[in-house]
Amino acid sequence: MSNETTLIFQHSRPGRSATAQAPKPVSEDQLSAIPASLRRKNKPGLPEVGELEVVRHYTNLSTKNFAIDKQFYPLGSCTMKYNPRGANRAAMLPGFLNRHPLAPASHSQGYLACLYELQNFLKEVTGMKGVSLAPMAGAQGEFAGVAMIRAYHEARGDDGRTEILIPEAAHGTNPATAVMCGYKVREVPVGKDGDVDLEALKEACGPQTAGLMMTNPSTCGVFERQIEAISKAVHDAGGLLYYDGANLNAILGKVRPGDMGFDVIHMNLHKTFATPHGGGGPGAGPVGVSQRLLDYLPTPMAGLDEESGDYHWIDTDTLPTSIGHLSAFMGNAGVLLRAYFYAMVLGREGMIRVGEYSTLAANYLLKRLEAIGCQAAYPDRRASHEFILTFAKLAKDQHVTALDIAKRLLDYNQHAPTIYFPLLVPECFLIEPTETETKEAMDDFIDAMAKILEEANTDPDTVTQAPFTQPVRRLDDVKAAKELDLVWGE
Amino acid sequence: MSNETTLIFQHSRPGRSATAQAPKPVSEDQLSAIPASLRRKNKPGLPEVGELEVVRHYTNLSTKNFAIDKQFYPLGSCTMKYNPRGANRAAMLPGFLNRHPLAPASHSQGYLACLYELQNFLKEVTGMKGVSLAPMAGAQGEFAGVAMIRAYHEARGDDGRTEILIPEAAHGTNPATAVMCGYKVREVPVGKDGDVDLEALKEACGPQTAGLMMTNPSTCGVFERQIEAISKAVHDAGGLLYYDGANLNAILGKVRPGDMGFDVIHMNLHKTFATPHGGGGPGAGPVGVSQRLLDYLPTPMAGLDEESGDYHWIDTDTLPTSIGHLSAFMGNAGVLLRAYFYAMVLGREGMIRVGEYSTLAANYLLKRLEAIGCQAAYPDRRASHEFILTFAKLAKDQHVTALDIAKRLLDYNQHAPTIYFPLLVPECFLIEPTETETKEAMDDFIDAMAKILEEANTDPDTVTQAPFTQPVRRLDDVKAAKELDLVWGE
Amino acid sequence: MPYIPHTEDDVQAMLAAIGADSIEQLFDEIPAHLKAGHSLDALPEGRGEMAVTRLMAERAEQDRFALSFIGGGAYAHHIPAAVWEIATRGEYYTAYTPYQAEASQGTLQVIYEYQTLIARLTAMDVSNASVYDGASGLAEAVLMSLRANRKSKSRKVLVPDALNPRYRGACDAIVRNQDVELVSVPFCNDAGQTLVDGLKEHEGQDYAALVISQPNYFGSLEDVDALTDWAHANGQLVIAVVNPTSLALLTPPGEWGADGEGADIVVGEGQPLGVPLSSGGPYFGFMACKKKHVRQMPGRIIGRTVDMEGKQGFTLTLQAREQHIRRSKATSNICTNQGLAMTAATIYVSLLGPDGLASVAGHCHANTQKLADKLCALDGVERAFSAPVFHEVALTLPQDADTVLARLAEKDILGGLSLAKDYSMKNAILVNSTEVHTEGDLDLFAQALKEVLA
Amino acid sequence: MPYIPHTEDDVQAMLAAIGADSIEQLFDEIPAHLKAGHSLDALPEGRGEMAVTRLMAERAEQDRFALSFIGGGAYAHHIPAAVWEIATRGEYYTAYTPYQAEASQGTLQVIYEYQTLIARLTAMDVSNASVYDGASGLAEAVLMSLRANRKSKSRKVLVPDALNPRYRGACDAIVRNQDVELVSVPFCNDAGQTLVDGLKEHEGQDYAALVISQPNYFGSLEDVDALTDWAHANGQLVIAVVNPTSLALLTPPGEWGADGEGADIVVGEGQPLGVPLSSGGPYFGFMACKKKHVRQMPGRIIGRTVDMEGKQGFTLTLQAREQHIRRSKATSNICTNQGLAMTAATIYVSLLGPDGLASVAGHCHANTQKLADKLCALDGVERAFSAPVFHEVALTLPQDADTVLARLAEKDILGGLSLAKDYSMKNAILVNSTEVHTEGDLDLFAQALKEVLA
Ligand SMILES: Cc1ncc(COP(=O)(O)O)c(C=O)c1O
Numbered sequence A, B: 001m002s003n004e005t006t007l008i009f010q011h012s013r014p015g016r017s018a019t020a021q022a023p024k025p026v027s028e029d030q031l032s033a034i035p036a037s038l039r040r041k042n043k044p045g046l047p048e049v050g051e052l053e054v055v056r057h058y059t060n061l062s063t064k065n066f067a068i069d070k071q072f073y074p075l076g077s078c079t080m081k082y083n084p085r086g087a088n089r090a091a092m093l094p095g096f097l098n099r100h101p102l103a104p105a106s107h108s109q110g111y112l113a114c115l116y117e118l119q120n121f122l123k124e125v126t127g128m129k130g131v132s133l134a135p136m137a138g139a140q141g142e143f144a145g146v147a148m149i150r151a152y153h154e155a156r157g158d159d160g161r162t163e164i165l166i167p168e169a170a171h172g173t174n175p176a177t178a179v180m181c182g183y184k185v186r187e188v189p190v191g192k193d194g195d196v197d198l199e200a201l202k203e204a205c206g207p208q209t210a211g212l213m214m215t216n217p218s219t220c221g222v223f224e225r226q227i228e229a230i231s232k233a234v235h236d237a238g239g240l241l242y243y244d245g246a247n248l249n250a251i252l253g254k255v256r257p258g259d260m261g262f263d264v265i266h267m268n269l270h271k272t273f274a275t276p277h278g279g280g281g282p283g284a285g286p287v288g289v290s291q292r293l294l295d296y297l298p299t300p301m302a303g304l305d306e307e308s309g310d311y312h313w314i315d316t317d318t319l320p321t322s323i324g325h326l327s328a329f330m331g332n333a334g335v336l337l338r339a340y341f342y343a344m345v346l347g348r349e350g351m352i353r354v355g356e357y358s359t360l361a362a363n364y365l366l367k368r369l370e371a372i373g374c375q376a377a378y379p380d381r382r383a384s385h386e387f388i389l390t391f392a393k394l395a396k397d398q399h400v401t402a403l404d405i406a407k408r409l410l411d412y413n414q415h416a417p418t419i420y421f422p423l424l425v426p427e428c429f430l431i432e433p434t435e436t437e438t439k440e441a442m443d444d445f446i447d448a449m450a451k452i453l454e455e456a457n458t459d460p461d462t463v464t465q466a467p468f469t470q471p472v473r474r475l476d477d478v479k480a481a482k483e484l485d486l487v488w489g490e
Numbered sequence C, D: 001m002p003y004i005p006h007t008e009d010d011v012q013a014m015l016a017a018i019g020a021d022s023i024e025q026l027f028d029e030i031p032a033h034l035k036a037g038h039s040l041d042a043l044p045e046g047r048g049e050m051a052v053t054r055l056m057a058e059r060a061e062q063d064r065f066a067l068s069f070i071g072g073g074a075y076a077h078h079i080p081a082a083v084w085e086i087a088t089r090g091e092y093y094t095a096y097t098p099y100q101a102e103a104s105q106g107t108l109q110v111i112y113e114y115q116t117l118i119a120r121l122t123a124m125d126v127s128n129a130s131v132y133d134g135a136s137g138l139a140e141a142v143l144m145s146l147r148a149n150r151k152s153k154s155r156k157v158l159v160p161d162a163l164n165p166r167y168r169g170a171c172d173a174i175v176r177n178q179d180v181e182l183v184s185v186p187f188c189n190d191a192g193q194t195l196v197d198g199l200k201e202h203e204g205q206d207y208a209a210l211v212i213s214q215p216n217y218f219g220s221l222e223d224v225d226a227l228t229d230w231a232h233a234n235g236q237l238v239i240a241v242v243n244p245t246s247l248a249l250l251t252p253p254g255e256w257g258a259d260g261e262g263a264d265i266v267v268g269e270g271q272p273l274g275v276p277l278s279s280g281g282p283y284f285g286f287m288a289c290k291k292k293h294v295r296q297m298p299g300r301i302i303g304r305t306v307d308m309e310g311k312q313g314f315t316l317t318l319q320a321r322e323q324h325i326r327r328s329k330a331t332s333n334i335c336t337n338q339g340l341a342m343t344a345a346t347i348y349v350s351l352l353g354p355d356g357l358a359s360v361a362g363h364c365h366a367n368t369q370k371l372a373d374k375l376c377a378l379d380g381v382e383r384a385f386s387a388p389v390f391h392e393v394a395l396t397l398p399q400d401a402d403t404v405l406a407r408l409a410e411k412d413i414l415g416g417l418s419l420a421k422d423y424s425m426k427n428a429i430l431v432n433s434t435e436v437h438t439e440g441d442l443d444l445f446a447q448a449l450k451e452v453l454a
């Protein structure tokens, strides 16, 4: 509804400011201890605007976003479920907000208790032996996991292991992580049914194998049925098994990665545990490990002295084999508190229901979309909590691509699913409704898709030119990358 | 951006609910003490919806509102200034939110201290001798004020005073209040220059005069220059002078109602003291009085024992002449806390600036609007913090009314000023920019007005059919009043 | 300048456009000797948001949560976080009254939904958009009953003594200015109920209305059917004062009376529906009535209508009742109401739903019964009355109530309200429990009381 | 079912559409013996929002505000209420990464504004959209410097000992997996500064970069010009680690060096810009660089472009650097970043402006000086180093630091950080003061320390 297109910098007027927000200026005298040579010569070009202008600018800007609080948002692999507002309130309690991360344990018992219980909760639900909450997102969890694999092999003097195996459907963070941990990546093909090509995997395994990273259910939206054979093959070769927990929502309470044979896993609390995505972050990527990796968990962790009932930090002084700290303090504390709230509200029964109802929703949506003429990528498979459609035929026949359909969905007030991922399925949608959406919300999406398929056949321009109702029309990405404009220059 | 047009009731499905929000149902057993004859037979038809649906529904609905946080909102007489977010945070501190209104003074010292200081602040700034914060809005403040006038006359056995004088430009709450206090209303004409017709007033004064209610600056947007003569006329007749403080913003720090001779005043904290309007309320309407009305102030008030430093409530037991309580507890406490915050941030200097800069803004806007061809209702007068334009000529020439222009402004993302008030100026706009809007925001409004005046002359349909960009087009008010539909019936 | 954005350049440019030399000049119509000058010197200097926030945080700290069992018209309930996170969105929080309907469909639809919720909860035909609070709402209802009861010429209304004394006080303070008299109706000292027996002496006389409070101040449940029928049989309207939480379980006023004829006007304190205790406000009064009385109802009312393209929309309607149109002939002087609190209540009720609200009500009742049992297990503590209660109960103590409460407060337990001043029941207290109390909380209270009484 | 809206009817209808008899059947591809079964029995039962909120409120209560003078990389500042009231609006709070640009212009424009703010504050050319935090950001910067320094073949980077040891720790934990070595540079024991003298031994050797921290861990201000010029003269890139508040007063890294050549990469902890201490996160790392290095920078970057009608719009750009496109050849594995904290920072900086931020920085400095003076007035308390400081200062005590701090904590005063473990300075502490402290706070600390030392 707003016409706001100006940048905050364009509102700037010399000498204007939100006066109530800053202390009175100090005198030059009070700054005399700072040598002139170290002082800034020109004041930085930050916006000079009033308080109302700031509130109005960022309130109006916010209205240009889709969000879970406003729209169905079936972004596959991202688990855009409802973010309980109660979790936000609890994490924003002054006692938590004002606590300095380096406050002594004597002044941190409440916070430590939450972390300790969350560690235990995650251990139980994943079937792992130890959990560290330190990693700050999924990718950092992956990093921690693979670094632990590396530390494990190193500690055993098993130096020849230079390769990480990764199924080709994997998320880009997996290969990127392996490289960040100093490994080479070998991709493993995926079969027509969405399962890993077991024979190829077996061939790839060898004394150079440090481990395998995989997601299950995979990013193909199906459960990897040969998981035990895969586990055996990798373990037999002396490698370890890494579980990318981005899809944990699908199996929460139903199957535990620990029981499937994984040695290390990360969880995306900002997916499975309903913490908000904040337009790009923050997240939290706790790692869980089997017995053999316990010594390498990243620090700090929360520990409990059973006798005194006091909580304390477990740090590198007591766990010197740890891969160490991955942040200056203790990861994304506020996200952890939100996840703790969620876990406590759901409890045991609630955890089980997550897997069940997210799977129910996905299978329902898949069947209904197939019924209106959509093509499933793996039509003979059960959907997990998400599934893939391919529009390859439409792209060929009508020159209407997955991107076009995605853009047109916005006009129907539906956020688009994930597109062109995984890379191995052409013109694909990865669709994840989650357990928190009503059947009616899914039905609205189905209706929109039906209308768009109709448009694609009768009036393809409406689809290929979409969107029409958003603050901007389709953007020129090529220009963006070629004529880099990353910073406002007046 | 949203297509949401359904009612929350239309989302309802039997058995659905935001399960995390209610305790588990109690057994019938636990209710056995309640006689069956008093039990409800059918469950009430409240919506049965999930938590995400509620969040989404009311988030989407909110986007259909204009608001200070999003738009310039120059609603005359309403003082739509910036509502500091800091005031909201302070008033929402758990210590304040959880305090029961009847908690003993021992557990209320912090809250009482704020109220006590606010009382003093308001006393100083209005030049009155006593202040009660009890009234819950301007109109209730008026009620308290006139009830005190009545109590005063009654206490003196001065029974013949049956009339309240009110200038014709007055806000509707003034006459309505007089009647609620058992008085008859006599209207006093206003002259061409916006000042009260002094001769007519003098004639109207007499032994039947209980008092005069007026606003200064008046709702004509000008300062009543003869205020002292008016005061003398009314006082000479034995009446008291009531000040409707809705326009206090205009003179804050510059002139004090007490110094102008008023005996009693109310303030609209939700205008002058920047507390939010909340889409219709709540407000707060503290009253201030001169010496002679001190005994009648509404209770409770905050008192301080200077010796012990302890605060206490002043109630009818210690002030039996009080007109009493106007609410079950102590008025709109949370609004008072927000006003206290605002007053403390502004302090003395800030108070003075309010009157100065709101007046500067109004005079600027008036002159610029005159320059683009708008007709001022009182062209020879200074604007106070607001001013009146009349579109009588345009209405006659082009059949474009003040209402049409107001609706068209919405298309330019500008909230319309107050229209058709005061009643004595035909086709009028009452415009109040407030001190918190930038010159640029006012210039945008001026540009929009210039375009609309142009449209009115060249393409009047664009104006008379407006708005075009809002969630709905112009609404059928006649149908609304004739075919009453006040409650959803499926 | 806090909250004022103008730079020196802006000021000069504006003055130039005005043709004035200084801001002071803009006040040249004001007699010079009236100007405030130094008279504001007593005011404090302004401080920044940080300093004032710290000051207020310290103040709030002083009043921090004590374990409270005070009710008396305001009740502690769990408020879902979503309620106020949404209600304080700028779009609701900083909008004015929806005078420009097209730019206010959010607020207007919320109010329409609210009106529907209130009508359904009370089983009445129509609701307004809120009045200030329950007590002042009762005053409005009393005044309304004088207008609405065409059969009566009386300026008297029957009001039970068992009504919340704060309601009677505020109501009286308001209506007595129009020479309206509240005539008192006694309650039964054993049952703690208002009995039809106690009304007998008023039979055959002209009263505009009878007020019925369900539950009454003592928490007792009244025989609302009998009272309603008595009033109607005597040509009076029935004004129901009800607790909204209780309506999830109790017969709604719209169905009171043996034949379900129902109350004519319903008012009550909306606070229990998602509004924090917050020292007493802002709360909101809800008000509903039979359709035939709608034109006598004060306050704003929203109607559903269509726009010029036939699309559904919402707008202020029946404005001819209101002060800004009808002025001295208006149904009330109310203008600003309690919009934001009402918005919060709409979100709250939507989250709870009928079953959730019934659970809350059930827990309030069950916890109060349990608390009464625990306290009555102490020597000399007894229920003051025999009537069944909803979620508040009067107890007699073996000692002076005010003293006992003061000693409990020293232990940071606010053990309810004394009935000494209002009812001369020197040893009696009124205690409330809601779903926020755990078993442990109730035990803490019982333990503390035991210690105090020992 | 908490957060799951389905009714029994919904479930049946969905199963029917699927053609399944039960939800369990949907898991029929999973080997039966793998199913979790009773293995979750150890988990607690779910509780409602009310109960969990109460539990967490009690927990938060345990850690309530003590008067803290701890800095060490995270600083208590006044955060305007507007910052988080806006940042937690559902539209920002519950959106995903802006993959669909047209439906994410809000977030995208905020990031573009943020990039501009960071670039201007640091005087660098470009910024990314945030990394996890300052310490892990340094690791990214170190890895980036290896790629960006075309003149060097080294996998070594010079890192001063005076750098925050937590930064060195995290950085090392990350980069050592790629066999990158952090080579230590000593500081002057008198000045508490990193001197060019201490670098002499590395002259003529190949290092990819030199890290310069301004201020350093001891709060000391480094001679950044000399260090920058030395590094450049030796073929190294300069990685600046800076405190963003200080940049309102201090020479921005983009202008370091006698000729203002500037640092090549800048990172830092963004927390001081409007993010609460919050037990350590979520914070955000900011990262900026010279334009020529932009393709080596990790993390998301937003570009301004036009839509098909020529209207300005914002979009993710240079994605070919990122893991989802380039996979194993990406500049980093980072995906989810710290968007919301960065949004808050953008609002914070807009509210403060250049003058406001300079006032904050000035007060931090002045308060820290004042605190140091007050503490050094006590017998045996002295500044540990002679260098000028920004808003943190190392002091030596006449007694064991850890013991003193523990005793202060008993008085609810968190008197800073001990330098015993990290620097073997048994008697030294690091104290910080910011604008949140009043004169009274400083006196309380001084008084408490006096008592403890007595
Ligand atoms: C399958 C998969 N793995 C890993 C990640 C990386 O997680 P994060 O974005 O939290 O770093 C994602 C997130 O998008 C993902 O979908």
Ligand SMILES: Cc1ncc(COP(=O)(O)O)c(C=O)c1O
Residues within 6 Å of the ligand: B077, B078, B137, B138, B139, B140, B171, B173, B174, B215, B219, B244, B246, B247, B268, B283, B284, B285, C334, C335, C336
């Ligand atoms: C001049 C004037 N008087 C009185 C009032 C009534 O105040 P309130 O709406 O707070 O009851 C108003 C508010 O609109 C007003 O403008």
